[in-house]
Amino acid sequence: MSPIPSSSPDAAVAGESKAVPQRERMTRTELRASLSLASIFALRMLGLFLILPVFAEYARGLPDGHDAQRVGLAMGIYGLMQAFLHIPLGWLSDRIGRKPVMVAGLLLFVAGGLVAAFSDTLFGITVGRALQGTGAISAAITACIADLTRERHRTKAMAMVGGSIGLTFALSLVIASPLLHAIGMPGIFALMSVLGAVAIIVTLFVVPSPPPPHPVRLPFRQVLLNPDLIRLNVGVLALHASQVAMFMVVPAMLADAGMPLDQHWKVYLPVVLVSFVLMLGPMMAAERYGRVRPVLLGAVGLMTAVQLLFAAVHGLWAIVAVLLLFFVAFNVLEAMQPSLVSRYAAASRGAALGVYNTTQALGLFLGGMVGGWLLKHEGRSAVFVGCAVVLLVWLIIAWSMKPPPARAQASAQATA
Secondary structure (H helix, E strand, O other), rough: OOOOOOOOOHHOOOHHHHHOOOOOOOOHHEEEEEEHHHHHHHHHHHHHHHHOHHHHHHHHOOOOOHHHHHHHHHHHHHHHHHHHHHHHHHHHHHHHHHHHHHHHHHHHHHHHHHHHOOOOOOHHHHHHHHHHHOOOOOOHHHHHHHHHHHHHHHHHHHHHHHHHHHHHHHHHHHHHHHHHOOOOOOOHHHHHHHHHHHHHHHHHHHOOOOOOOOOOOOOOHHHHOOOHHHHHHHHHHHHHHHHHOOOOHHHHHHOOOOHHHOOHHHHHHHHHHHHHHHHHHHHHHHOOOOOOHHHHHHHHHHHHHHHHHHHHOHHHHHHHHHHHHHHHHHHHHHHHHHHHHHOHHHHHHHHHHHHHHHHHHHHHHHHHHHHHHHHOOOOOHHHHHHHHHHHHHHHHHHHOOOOOOOOOHHHHHOOO
């Protein structure tokens, strides 16, 4: 694999970190970049997650909202559109810069939210969700994080993004039902557009300017066919397909266990917060002590076991315990995988992360579509068993992963 070029983030922040020991804290620039970019992710994902707990129930009241598969399409088409555009927009961000791509994508996200807000049919909402999905900027954001952080802090930065997504998910489960009653689904879609506009302001005025695009890049064929990247791409597809599919069932399980829908936040919020604490040990073992492979494989194995446990458990506390295991494994994998992509393809981060986010989006789409089909035709247990099979395939493929590339020489020199 090509070495990291001289415009690596280590060089970009070297001026701030010449006297920083090997394991010292992030520089001000790195911290500002990580927090601001994580907030952009969080603002977008809050808009996306707000509909997950309530949309299926809302859709039943629409003239064309009685078919579970069509509802699944409305939820999943966002991911399908992202799947088409992550690669070209990631590739474009390698050439014209990260910020222009991010702003353009957020404008499309805002426009899609407004289309859905003014639609009173499932078809119109599906069109709006599709337009939202064309703002496929996850690769550009993640590549920007890699541009602005040194390798030894990159997983920490990605963990901030993963943490923001987890907290956003928990927050959405807390406020979605009250918001639905207060402003309705059109109001929620309009709120998505407001959050997208706030994200544009953060992009323009808070995110540090990344280094200019570097002329030395890996050929796209090499990015696409790299076996190490393929393993990670398969992984993110399996991870997010199982996430969407299982959350078509978990809310109903909690309701059946005696927890009303508007009280589900009392489960999700503490579970997510505790999972952040429990993930620290595995993350430290992976990055500080070079245990990336066993930690990643262990997290995938735990995710597989979680699905089988969900198929078997009954009772509120058992469901809560399995949810905690899920979020620990999910948060670890959400933080580790993008960092590994940036290390395997340092010279073409935008393109590699475009492929990665494309497979993630395909996972979101397939999770909604296949999960909806299994739920409709085979029942709840079949959803979890199907997720377990997908995750087991990932575990088999990931088993032969190689250790990630050694950290760049520049990283050590910058701290000398």
